[in-house]
Amino acid sequence: MTLRFYxxxxxxxxxxxxxxxxLESVFSVTRPDSDxxxxxxxxxxxxxxxxxxxxxxxxxxxRETDGALNIALYPLVKExxxxxxxxxxxxxxxxxxxxxxxxxxxxxxxxxSLAIDPGMALDPGSLAKGYTADVLTARLKEAGVTxxxxxxxxNIQAIGTRPDGTPWxxxxxxxxxEGHLGILSAADTAVVTSGGxxxxxxxxxxxxxxxxxxxxxxxxxxSGLLSVTVVGPAGWRADGLSTALFVMGxxxxxxxxxxxxxxxxxxxxxxxxxxxxxxxxxxxxLSEPDTYTLKxxxxx
Ligand code: AMP
Ligand code: MG
Numbered sequence: 001m002t003l004r005f006y007x008x009x010x011x012x013x014x015x016x017x018x019x020x021x022x023l024e025s026v027f028s029v030t031r032p033d034s035d036x037x038x039x040x041x042x043x044x045x046x047x048x049x050x051x052x053x054x055x056x057x058x059x060x061x062x063r064e065t066d067g068a069l070n071i072a073l074y075p076l077v078k079e080x081x082x083x084x085x086x087x088x089x090x091x092x093x094x095x096x097x098x099x100x101x102x103x104x105x106x107x108x109x110x111x112x113s114l115a116i117d118p119g120m121a122l123d124p125g126s127l128a129k130g131y132t133a134d135v136l137t138a139r140l141k142e143a144g145v146t147x148x149x150x151x152x153x154x155n156i157q158a159i160g161t162r163p164d165g166t167p168w169x170x171x172x173x174x175x176x177x178e179g180h181l182g183i184l185s186a187a188d189t190a191v192v193t194s195g196g197x198x199x200x201x202x203x204x205x206x207x208x209x210x211x212x213x214x215x216x217x218x219x220x221x222x223s224g225l226l227s228v229t230v231v232g233p234a235g236w237r238a239d240g241l242s243t244a245l246f247v248m249g250x251x252x253x254x255x256x257x258x259x260x261x262x263x264x265x266x267x268x269x270x271x272x273x274x275x276x277x278x279x280x281x282x283x284x285x286l287s288e289p290d291t292y293t294l295k296x297x298x299x300x
Contacts, residue, residue: 001020001150001151001152001153002150002151003016003017003136003148003150003151004148004149004150004151005140005145005147005148005149005159006145006147006148006163007144007145007146007147007163008140008143008144008145009143012139012140012143012145015139016136016139016140019135019136019139020132020136020152023050023128023131023132023135024132026048026050026051027050027051027054027124027128027131027132028128029074029083029121029122029123029124029125030083035047035048035051035114036051036122036123036124039114039115039116039121039122040074040116040120040121040122043115043116043117043118043120044113044114044115044116045113045114045115046112046113047109047113047114050131050135051114052109052111052114053131054124054127054128054131054236055071055107055109055114055122055124056109057127057131057236057237057240058071058124058126058127058240059104059107059109061127061237061240061241061244062104064260065241065244065245065247065248065256067104067215068215068243068244068245068247068248069126069127069240069241069243069244069247070102070104070215071104071107071122071123071124071126071127072101072102072103072104072106072107072116072120072121072122073102073123073213073215073218074102074121074122074123075098075101075102075119075120075121076090076095076098076099076102076213076218077123077125077211077213078121079094079095079098080209080211080213080220081201082199082211087201087209089203089204089205089209090218095217095218095219096218098218099218101117101119101120101121102120102215102218103120106120107120107122126194126239126240126243126244127236127237127239127240127243128239129152129153129154129155129192129235129239130155130190130192130234130235130236130237130238130239130240131235131236131239132152132235133150133152133155133157133190133235133239134157134190134234134235134236136150136157137150137157137159137235140159141159145159145160146159146160147159147160147161147162147163148160149168154173154192154193154198155190155192155235155238155239156170156186156190156191156192157189157190157191157235158170158186158187158188158189158190158191159188160187160188161187161188167185167186167187167283168185168186168187169183169184169185169186170183170184170185170186170191171183171184172184172193172227172229172266172268172284173193173195173197173227174288174291175195175196175197175226175227175268176197176226176291177288177291179287180287181268181274181286181287181288181291181292182266182274182284182285182286182287182288182292183284183285183287184229184231184266184280184283184284185283185284186231186283188233189231189232189233190230190231190232190233190234190235190237190238190239191229191230191231191238192229192230192235192238192239192241192242193227193228193229193230193242194212194227194228194242194243194245194246195226195227195228195246195268196208196210196211196212196220196226196227196246197210197226197227198210198211199211200220212243212246212247213247214247215247221246221247223246223247223248223249223250224249224250224269224270224271225245225246225249225250225253225267225268225269225270226268226269226270227246227266227267227268228242228243228245228246228253228265228266228267228268229242229265229266229267230242230245230263230264230265231263231264231265231266231279231280232262232263232264233262233263237263238263241263245265245267250267250269250275253265253267254297257277257297258299264276264277264278264279264280265277265280265297266280266284268292272291272292272293273292273293273294273295274286274292274293274294274295275295275296275297276294276295276296276297277296277297278296278297278298278299281296
């Protein structure tokens, strides 16, 4: 995590670090005393205000994306070994056994309680970083900071512009290479990428298995996309949507973008197309034109 900001008291950096650690201790499923770890162990908790808020947002996105974003997938994420790094390809029977335990409709949220059915487990990893970036952004703005760039491991949040007034330059990772495949000019926005390349393993069959799962199959989502970058005002929404649209694939992503709006996209396909939505056409520069072809999506 890298936080860069200008023109603020030095103590602010410590405050932001403490706030990030506090949110991690509430959200992280792998910390035994976090809200989500306790929920997964006990089936019901009195959630911290942030947990309640995050769960509500995750459920709203689940409804909006027809369950492509599903924080109840955790039993399967664990089974594949993505939590521990002890990767394995589960038997089809095992996946069939676990799928009924991933029904997000069975999450119950009220003012004072968050509950799940026995055997279920939640993992807010698909949007918790974006949510955290939003909290940090609010803190920075309250402190009067007008120029900042936050990088929470691939989740970028640009506050204002660079100190010289020009937009921040954000590199979009080449999912198949080491560097970036393009540069995006960004000001006052979140830029969040989900990609198979972030966490994956190669099975004994030579196939690559990555950490974003299709809730319908319980296996890594193969939708023809290598990465999805969402550019939009709210970090949590950009984060959740980048995961969901990766699952949905280019055609459904296009439909969602046209019908819902409020954000822009950079999609990288297996066929080496880089698709950007209209609003980014003037703000995106392809740096690997020999490998990738640029295509622009319009609203109609
Ligand atoms: P992200 O890096 O934001 O795309 O989030 C991916 C992480 O969210 C994975 O490492 C899993 O822990 C979890 N996850 C995987 N597939 C899904 C999904 N379809 N919906 C919600 N969370 C998921
Ligand atoms: Mg995400």
